[in-house]
Amino acid sequence: MWVSYRSVITSSPGTAVDDALRAAVGHGVGGEGRWPHEPLEPDEFDRLLVTAMSERLLGVLAEAVADGALSLPSEQLEQLTHLHAGSQAHMLEIERLLLRVIERFGELGIEYRVLKGVALAHLVYADPAWRVAADVDLLVRGDRLADAIRIAVDEFGGDQLVPELRPGFDREFGKESMVRVGNVELDLHRTFVVGPFGLTIELADLFTEANTITVGERRLIALGTEHLFLHACYNVALGDYPVRWGSVHDLLLCAKHLPIDLDRAIAIAQRWQGTAVVRRAAEVAVDMGRRGRRIRFPPARRHGSAAATGVVAAQLSHAGSQLQPPTDVSGGDLRHPCPSPLRAGDRRSECHLPTKPRLDRACPSSTSNHAVVTP
Numbered sequence: 001m002w003v004s005y006r007s008v009i010t011s012s013p014g015t016a017v018d019d020a021l022r023a024a025v026g027h028g029v030g031g032e033g034r035w036p037h038e039p040l041e042p043d044e045f046d047r048l049l050v051t052a053m054s055e056r057l058l059g060v061l062a063e064a065v066a067d068g069a070l071s072l073p074s075e076q077l078e079q080l081t082h083l084h085a086g087s088q089a090h091m092l093e094i095e096r097l098l099l100r101v102i103e104r105f106g107e108l109g110i111e112y113r114v115l116k117g118v119a120l121a122h123l124v125y126a127d128p129a130w131r132v133a134a135d136v137d138l139l140v141r142g143d144r145l146a147d148a149i150r151i152a153v154d155e156f157g158g159d160q161l162v163p164e165l166r167p168g169f170d171r172e173f174g175k176e177s178m179v180r181v182g183n184v185e186l187d188l189h190r191t192f193v194v195g196p197f198g199l200t201i202e203l204a205d206l207f208t209e210a211n212t213i214t215v216g217e218r219r220l221i222a223l224g225t226e227h228l229f230l231h232a233c234y235n236v237a238l239g240d241y242p243v244r245w246g247s248v249h250d251l252l253l254c255a256k257h258l259p260i261d262l263d264r265a266i267a268i269a270q271r272w273q274g275t276a277v278v279r280r281a282a283e284v285a286v287d288m289g290r291r292g293r294r295i296r297f298p299p300a301r302r303h304g305s306a307a308a309t310g311v312v313a314a315q316l317s318h319a320g321s322q323l324q325p326p327t328d329v330s331g332g333d334l335r336h337p338c339p340s341p342l343r344a345g346d347r348r349s350e351c352h353l354p355t356k357p358r359l360d361r362a363c364p365s366s367t368s369n370h371a372v373v374t375p
Contacts, residue, residue, distance in 0.1 A: 205268065
């Protein structure tokens with residue numbers, strides 16, 4: 001398993017930066033992580049900002065300041081404000097492109113589901129501004145993927161970043177096609193992840209249910225509730241290596257705010273041959289809590305007594321406790337639920353923040369009402 005460049009900028013355990021990041025992961029979901037009581041040294045705060053940007057936690061830092069949980073001296077508050085405003089300018093570009101693409105998809109009858117950053121920002125975050133994103137993520141049916149790519153390249157002037165291996169490969173086996181449109185990357189997904197776990201997902205399921213979000217005055221379609229939860233699990237277990245802390249925060253928020261029927265979610269995962277992925281995602285949250293301050297999943301909503309559901313529900317309800325990892329219903333240890341390591345995907349883009357943030361959230365063409373933390 002390869003190690004990405006992100007591993008060199010993650011924080012060292014036990015440091016003030018590490019404590020602050022763990023507090024961010026648990027912020028708003030019942031976590032007991034402690035924010036710094038004293039201002040961080042300038043070099044420590046710089047590391048915190050750099051790591052928070054990489055881990056998609058910059059908006060959570062801004063949220064903690066707005067909530068009064070994190071107190072910053074004026075100079076550090078100005079730094080955070082500058083970067084957060086830049087991230088929101090980039091989110092505006094993301095949402096504008098999203099609306100243009102969705103309008104064209106509607107004209108051509110291409111079904112879609114908004115994924116990840118934009119969808120979660122509007123569904124599980126207290127304010128969309130607290131979830132930053134790097135790109136537009138859209139799920140489309142495999143038999144329309146080529147049409148979606150053609151629209152992005154021919155009609156929106158995009159550049160397909162990774163050419164298809166052979167004609168028809170992406171439609172049958174690929175995870176996504178990445179198209180750069182101006183300053184924004186448009187990721188057109190066929191499935192959730194690369195590799196065997198992405199191939200066993202019953203993709204037709206994902207278009208049978210939906211949640212809706214509002215961007216500007218336009219109602220857009222996101223995944224259904226259990227599919228949202230499962231996608232968050234897949235992102236934690238298989239999305240990035242090292243695990244992106246912001247993905248764990250997303251999962252915690254999904255568990256808290258979505259009316260998940262965990263029995264049904266596990267049943268879907270079983271059909272997808274992905275129960276190991278769900279268990280692994282819960283274990284990552286447990287492990288993150290155990291290494292630092294306690295991070296608790298809120299109690300999961302359950303409507304049955306399936307053994308597999310009970311294992312995951314126990315983890316979701318007690319993440320961060322001092323309990324040993326639970327055992328499988330067959331007695332096996334879930335610490336390594338698969339015969340081989342779960343391989344992670346490559347994250348090819350980071351959040352592109354302008355050097356001088358464009359503070360144009362209030363311009364007439366803005367498509368969403370996000371908050372920007374200000375000194």
